[in-house]
Amino acid sequence: MFKLWLKLELLLALGSVLADPCTITIPNDLPNPGPVILIQERLFRPTNEVTEVQENDEITLHCPGRRNKVVALGQETATLKCQNGQFYNEETETEYALADLKCKSIPTAELLVTENACAEGAGVFYEVGFQVNDDFHSVFSICYDSENEHALYSRSLVNGAAQSFKINDSTRHAFRANGLRLTTSATNTLYTNRHQISRFKTLFGTGQTYINKTSFMARGHLAPDADFIFSYEQLSTYFYANCAPEWQVVNAGNWLRVENTARKVASSFGSDLLTYTSTFDLLELPNPANNQLSEIYLDKAELFPAPKWYYKVLMHPNLPIDIVFVTLNNPFANVSSEVEFCSNVCEEYGFNSSSFEDASHGYTFCCELNDFWTNAMNEGTPYYDLPEGWSYKN
Numbered sequence: 001m002f003k004l005w006l007k008l009e010l011l012l013a014l015g016s017v018l019a020d021p022c023t024i025t026i027p028n029d030l031p032n033p034g035p036v037i038l039i040q041e042r043l044f045r046p047t048n049e050v051t052e053v054q055e056n057d058e059i060t061l062h063c064p065g066r067r068n069k070v071v072a073l074g075q076e077t078a079t080l081k082c083q084n085g086q087f088y089n090e091e092t093e094t095e096y097a098l099a100d101l102k103c104k105s106i107p108t109a110e111l112l113v114t115e116n117a118c119a120e121g122a123g124v125f126y127e128v129g130f131q132v133n134d135d136f137h138s139v140f141s142i143c144y145d146s147e148n149e150h151a152l153y154s155r156s157l158v159n160g161a162a163q164s165f166k167i168n169d170s171t172r173h174a175f176r177a178n179g180l181r182l183t184t185s186a187t188n189t190l191y192t193n194r195h196q197i198s199r200f201k202t203l204f205g206t207g208q209t210y211i212n213k214t215s216f217m218a219r220g221h222l223a224p225d226a227d228f229i230f231s232y233e234q235l236s237t238y239f240y241a242n243c244a245p246e247w248q249v250v251n252a253g254n255w256l257r258v259e260n261t262a263r264k265v266a267s268s269f270g271s272d273l274l275t276y277t278s279t280f281d282l283l284e285l286p287n288p289a290n291n292q293l294s295e296i297y298l299d300k301a302e303l304f305p306a307p308k309w310y311y312k313v314l315m316h317p318n319l320p321i322d323i324v325f326v327t328l329n330n331p332f333a334n335v336s337s338e339v340e341f342c343s344n345v346c347e348e349y350g351f352n353s354s355s356f357e358d359a360s361h362g363y364t365f366c367c368e369l370n371d372f373w374t375n376a377m378n379e380g381t382p383y384y385d386l387p388e389g390w391s392y393k394n
Contacts, residue, residue, distance in 0.1 A: 019055040020085030024098060026051075026165045026229070031102030034167075035061040035070055036130050036137075036232050043129070043137045046162040046229065053082045061101055062132045065108035070101050077132060106171065109236030111178040112136055118143035119152045119383040126179050128236050139236045140223045143385065144179060149303045153278040153384065154222035154242050159229055160266030160273055166229040173238040175219055180240055181303070187240050190298040191219055203294050204287055210332070217298065217306060220246025220329075222277040224259050244279045245298055245306040249331045253361025257353060258312055258325040265314060274315040276384050279307030280376055283329055309376070310362075313369060315390065322369035322393045323349060326376075327362045335359050341375045342367040369393070 023029075024037075026046055037044035038060040039053060053059060062077045063070050070078045073089065078101070080087040086095040112127040123145040129138040140156035159166075177184040189195050193216055200208045211217075222242050225234040246255065266273035283306040284293035296306040310327045328339060336357065337344070346352040346366035356364035367375075369392065373382045382392070 019083075021052040021054050022057075022082035022085055022087055024051045024053065025049060026162065027167050029098045030167065030230070031099050032231075033103045033106040034231060035063045035101065035103050036107050036132065037061060037230075038132060038137065041135070043139070044230075045159060046165070048161060049165045053087075055082055055084075057082050059087065060132060062130060063103035063105075063107055064110075064130055064132075065103075065105055068104050068107065071104055072096065072101050106173075106235055107232040109139065109232065110136075111176070111239050111241065112138075113179050118385045119145075122383065123152045125385075126239075126241055128239060128242070130232075130236075139228070139233050140242075142179075142222075142239075142241050144241055146179070146181075149180060150305070151222055151241055151244065151278060153276045155274070155276055155384070155387075156223040156227060157387075158227045158262055158266040158273040158275060160268070161270050162229050163263055163267040167231050167234070169231040169234060171231060171235065173235045175238050175240050175243070177240045184240075187304075190304055191217065191245075196298070199298065199300075202300075203296070204285075205289050210285065214248075215331075216248055217245040218248040218251045219243045220251050220255070220310065222279075223275070226259065227263060227275075244310075245296075245304065246310065246329055247331050247362070249360065250310075250327065250329055250362035253331075254353075254356055254358065254364040255310055255327050255362055257355060258310075258327060258364060261325070261351060262312060262314055265316065265319070269316055269318050271316075274387070274390055276313040276315075277311070279310050279329070281308035282306070283308045285330070285332065311372070311376075313384070315393075319393070320349065321345070323351070324367045324369055324372040325351075325364060326367060326372065327364045328359065329362065331360050331362060333359055333363070335363055337365075339363060340365045342371040 058079050058081050060079050061070050069076050080089050088095050109128055110131055114125045116125045118125050123143045126142040126144045127138040128140055142154050143152040145152050177187040196211045196216055200211045220243050221237055223237050225237045228234045262275055283296045285296055287294040298304040307329055310329055312325045315322050344365040345368055351366055
C-alpha cells in the first residue's frame with residue numbers, strides 16, 4: 001500500500017512538472033479595458049513579452065470603480081488557477097482566455113494618505129494604487145508636504161524590460177484632488193484658460209501677453225503616465241498631488257524629451273530604472289507695469305505656486321552616476337548656459353540634445369546628483385527615501 005501511494009505521489013509530481021505553464025503575452029493577451037492583474041499576490045510586473053504562470057499558481061483579476069466588474073464573471077475580483085496551460089475559474093468550473101476577461105470600465109486607482117514620514121519628516125507618503133481584498137498595492141509613491149500643498153517628489157520605477165510591449169492607450173482621466181485641501185472642482189478651475197487669463201490680468205494688467213489660447217499653464221505630471229505598462233497604471237497618475245503648473249510649451253517640449261530619455265535608458269538596460277521627479281523654486285516673471293518680477297501662483301490665496309524648475313533623477317546600477325535632468329519652466333526667458341548652477345554633464349554621459357539649449361521650450365541641462373543637491377537645495381545629502389536594495393552612487 002505504501003508503495004502504491006508513493007507511486008501515486010510521484011506521478012502527480014511528475015504530472016505537475018510536465019504540465020504546460022499558462023502564459024501571458026503583452027499586449028496581445030490583455031483585454032480592453034483590462035483588469036488589474038496580481039500574480040502571487042503582487043501587482044503583475046512583466047519582465048518580458050511573455051510571462052509564464054506555473055501549474056496550480058493563481059492570478060487575481062480586479063476591476064475597481066463604481067459598478068465595475070470582470071464582465072464575464074460578474075465579479076469585481078476573481079481568482080483563476082493555471083491548470084494544464086489554461087486559466088481556470090473554480091467557481092464557474094470554466095476555462096478562460098485572459099483576453100476574454102475584460103472590465104466593464106477602466107479600473108479606478110485610489111490615493112492612500114499614509115502616516116509614513118518621508119523626506120526626513122518634511123512630508124508623508126501618498127501611495128497611489130489599488131486596494132485588493134485586504135491589501136493595498138502601490139503603483140507609485142508621492143512624498144507630499146500637505147502644509148505647503150507641494151509634492152516633495154514622486155517616486156516610481158520605470159519597467160525597462162517591458163517598455164517595448166506596453167499598452168499605448170490614448171485614454172485620459174480627469175485629474176482628482178484627493179489629498180489636497182481644495183476640491184477637485186476648485187482645482188480644475190485653476191487650470192482653465194479663462195481663469196488663467198483673469199489671474200494674469202490681475203498680476204500684469206489687462207495688456208498681459210503671457211496667457212492666451214496657445215500659451216498657458218498645464219498640469220505637468222511628475223510621474224508620467226507613459227512610464228507605465230498597463231492602462232490602469234497609466235491612468236493612476238492623474239492626481240493633482242502628482243503634478244504642478246508647467247507651461248504647455250515646456251511640457252510638450254524639452255520636458256517631454258527628458259521623460260522620453262528616461263524611458264529609453266530603462267529600455268536599454270532592460271530592467272527597472274528608479275526615478276524621483278519634483279520641482280523647486282518659485283517662478284517669477286517680468287512685470288512691464290513696474291519693471292519688477294512678479295511671483296506666479298495660480299490662485300489668489302497663493303496655495304498653488306508655479307515652479308521655476310522641474311527636475312528628474314535617474315538611478316540605475318548600470319549608470320556611472322545618479323544623474324539629474326533639470327528644466328527651466330520659463331519659455332519667456334532669453335537664457336543660455338548662465339542659468340546652469342552645477343556642472344553640465346549631459347554631453348559627457350551621452351544625454352546631450354541640441355534642443356535642450358532652446359529656452360523657448362524649457363532650457364535643460366544635466367547634473368550629477370550630489371552636485372545638483374548641494375547647489376539647488378543648499379544641502380549636502382539628498383533626502384530621498386530609497387527602496388530596499390537601492391543606494392546612491394557616491
